[in-house]
Amino acid sequence: MNLEGIDKKELYRSAWAGAALVIVAVITLEVTSIVQYVFSQRGLKAEASMRAESQLESTRNQIMDIVDQTESAVRNTAWLAQWCLDAPDSLYRVAEHMINENPVVSGSTIALVPGYLKDKPLYSPYVFRGEEGLVHKSLATEEYNYPSQEWFTKPIELGSGYWSEPYIDEGGGEILMTTYSVPILDRKGTVAAVLTADLSLTWLTQLVGDVKVYPNAFSLMVSRTGQLMVCPAETLVMHKTIREAAIQLNDAKMADSLTSAMLSGEKGNMTFRYKGATNYIYFSPVERTGWSMSIVIPDKEIYGNIRKVGLFVKLFQILGVLLIILIIRAVFKNSLKYRALNAKKEKMENELQIASAIQMAMIPKIFPPFPERKDLDMSAVIVPAKEVGGDLYDFYIRDEKLIFCLGDVSGKGVPASLVMAVTRSLFRSFSAHEIGPARIVRTMNESLSADNPNNMFVTFFCGVLDLRTGRLTYCNAGHNAPFMLTDRIFTLDVNANIPLGVLPGFDFQEQEYRMVPDDAIFLYTDGLTEAENINHELFGEERVKAVLNTRRKSEEHLKVVTAAVKDFVGEAPQSDDLTMLFIHYTANRKATEEATNS
Numbered sequence: 001m002n003l004e005g006i007d008k009k010e011l012y013r014s015a016w017a018g019a020a021l022v023i024v025a026v027i028t029l030e031v032t033s034i035v036q037y038v039f040s041q042r043g044l045k046a047e048a049s050m051r052a053e054s055q056l057e058s059t060r061n062q063i064m065d066i067v068d069q070t071e072s073a074v075r076n077t078a079w080l081a082q083w084c085l086d087a088p089d090s091l092y093r094v095a096e097h098m099i100n101e102n103p104v105v106s107g108s109t110i111a112l113v114p115g116y117l118k119d120k121p122l123y124s125p126y127v128f129r130g131e132e133g134l135v136h137k138s139l140a141t142e143e144y145n146y147p148s149q150e151w152f153t154k155p156i157e158l159g160s161g162y163w164s165e166p167y168i169d170e171g172g173g174e175i176l177m178t179t180y181s182v183p184i185l186d187r188k189g190t191v192a193a194v195l196t197a198d199l200s201l202t203w204l205t206q207l208v209g210d211v212k213v214y215p216n217a218f219s220l221m222v223s224r225t226g227q228l229m230v231c232p233a234e235t236l237v238m239h240k241t242i243r244e245a246a247i248q249l250n251d252a253k254m255a256d257s258l259t260s261a262m263l264s265g266e267k268g269n270m271t272f273r274y275k276g277a278t279n280y281i282y283f284s285p286v287e288r289t290g291w292s293m294s295i296v297i298p299d300k301e302i303y304g305n306i307r308k309v310g311l312f313v314k315l316f317q318i319l320g321v322l323l324i325i326l327i328i329r330a331v332f333k334n335s336l337k338y339r340a341l342n343a344k345k346e347k348m349e350n351e352l353q354i355a356s357a358i359q360m361a362m363i364p365k366i367f368p369p370f371p372e373r374k375d376l377d378m379s380a381v382i383v384p385a386k387e388v389g390g391d392l393y394d395f396y397i398r399d400e401k402l403i404f405c406l407g408d409v410s411g412k413g414v415p416a417s418l419v420m421a422v423t424r425s426l427f428r429s430f431s432a433h434e435i436g437p438a439r440i441v442r443t444m445n446e447s448l449s450a451d452n453p454n455n456m457f458v459t460f461f462c463g464v465l466d467l468r469t470g471r472l473t474y475c476n477a478g479h480n481a482p483f484m485l486t487d488r489i490f491t492l493d494v495n496a497n498i499p500l501g502v503l504p505g506f507d508f509q510e511q512e513y514r515m516v517p518d519d520a521i522f523l524y525t526d527g528l529t530e531a532e533n534i535n536h537e538l539f540g541e542e543r544v545k546a547v548l549n550t551r552r553k554s555e556e557h558l559k560v561v562t563a564a565v566k567d568f569v570g571e572a573p574q575s576d577d578l579t580m581l582f583i584h585y586t587a588n589r590k591a592t593e594e595a596t597n598s
Contacts, residue, residue, distance in 0.1 A: 110196075165225055409458050
């Protein structure tokens with residue numbers, strides 16, 4: 001870089017002053033990083049608490065759903081058990097009814113109070129699900145003294161429903177079970193029996209065990225007596241209490257506080273250390289059952305990532321300080337060059353904005369263009385991929401005929417915009433004295449082919465619509481075939497021909513189509529169908545048809561299509577100019593038929 005006329009000493013002094021400022025900024029950034037780290041820790045702790053409490057609440061709701069189903073099943077069966085007390089042999093059917101009508105119930109009994117029946121001092125018919133169906137048996141045996149069991153004595157003592165302490169069903173699959181029981185009164189209001197519903201807790205083990213707030217977090221469930229019902233170490237289930245497990249933390253005070261809080265049905269959280277690491281335990285009760293659920297989250301699960309990030313930040317800060325002098329030197333050496341480049345860029349952007357304004361001024365842009373006419377509803381839009389583009393459209397009415405065109409110049413940017421301007425001027429000039437689309441296109445092709453050193457070409461569609469009869473004559477020059485909207489949507493039959501500016505003397509063919517009132521024609525450039533999303537998928541003709549498959553005003557049609565393309569493309573950059581022209585023929589059907597016949 002040329003440094004003539006610049007005081008080098010002053011330049012270096014400025015460089016060192018800049019370096020000092022950056023060092024101060026680095027120090028400030030370090031202080032800011034520390035503050036951010038502290039607040040980030042608080043935020044992560046709050047998030048962990050929210051996630052744990054949310055998971056506890058969600059799991060509790062799922063458990064309570066099963067609990068409610070079981071209690072409802074017992075309540076709904078209690079009247080039947082009461083009604084059958086006078087016919088004890090039918091009590092087996094009551095238990096069967098309980099199981100058949102409630103999939104969550106695995107077994108049920110109606111255990112009579114000892115001596116209620118004179119001929120049967122002890123009577124407790126029991127039905128449970130076996131491998132091959134329902135199994136009947138009696139609990140009134142010498143080995144099993146049901147009147148002394150918790151599920152029998154507690155509901156009678158409380159006078160209400162009672163969830164028993166969970167137990168391992170020995171000989172019945174060695175699975176965790178619990179029993180919900182209610183007292184049954186006879187017609188005299190005397191407690192006559194206890195109705196039960198056995199509930200397998202296999203689902204509970206899976207539900208609580210699958211709770212994963214963080215990868216290495218784990219959950220526990222304890223009974224009303226503190227027994228571990230669900231635990232990652234299966235050997236501890238129903239063999240250890242929460243206090244016995246907590247006492248291994250070598251913190252008896254914390255173990256007592258945790259045990260007391262969980263067994264008294266409190267909701268909260270505590271912090272404890274185990275093997276030198278901090279852990280957080282969140283706990284919440286499960287109403288009516290006496291159970292309490294907890295989630296344990298290791299400290300490193302919450303703060304592990306931010307600590308790693310902090311180390312990387314410090315490393316990069318050190319590298320930044322080492323490189324700062326070279327950066328400042330480069331910044332000062334290039335500052336003059338950057339200023340010149342920015343000035344050039346601003347000038348170019350201003351010129352492009354002016355060019356874009358001039359280009360847009362060349363085409364009709366006020367819609368509806370013919371508000372006084374009742375036989376025509378039309379609208380058009382150009383969305384250039386750059387500040388200026390190569391797409392064009394134009395239209396006007398002469399002698400009750402709508403003369404219109406739509407084209408797409410090869411390439412993009414300023415060269416394409418210049419060819420676009422020339423093409424539009426040629427269309428206006430030649431169509432002012434000619435009404436045949438093919439003759440207009442042939443004349444334009446000769447002019448564009450005569451002087452085309454850059455071999456640029458234009459795909460072009462020219463049409464003339466007789467607004468009195470609906471007769472549409474058109475000529476296509478290598479452009480996309482437009483869509484016709486009648487009672488269905490289809491592609492207008494067009495001869496491909498070749499684009500304008502490729503070959504002089506080409507004989508372009510003219511075609512004709514009869515439009516009836518309420519028909520519409522939709523013209524577009526390939527920037528519509530070839531719009532790509534980030535997965536390189538094309539918008540395509542089928543999506544265009546799907547969007548057009550609803551009757552709307554022309555301007556609304558273009559807004560809906562533009563929005564659909566924008567949603568489809570998403571964050572992908574626009575790759576090509578997008579231009580659309582929608583012409584809705586809305587003439588009076590009777591007047592059109594009379595004009596056609598005449």
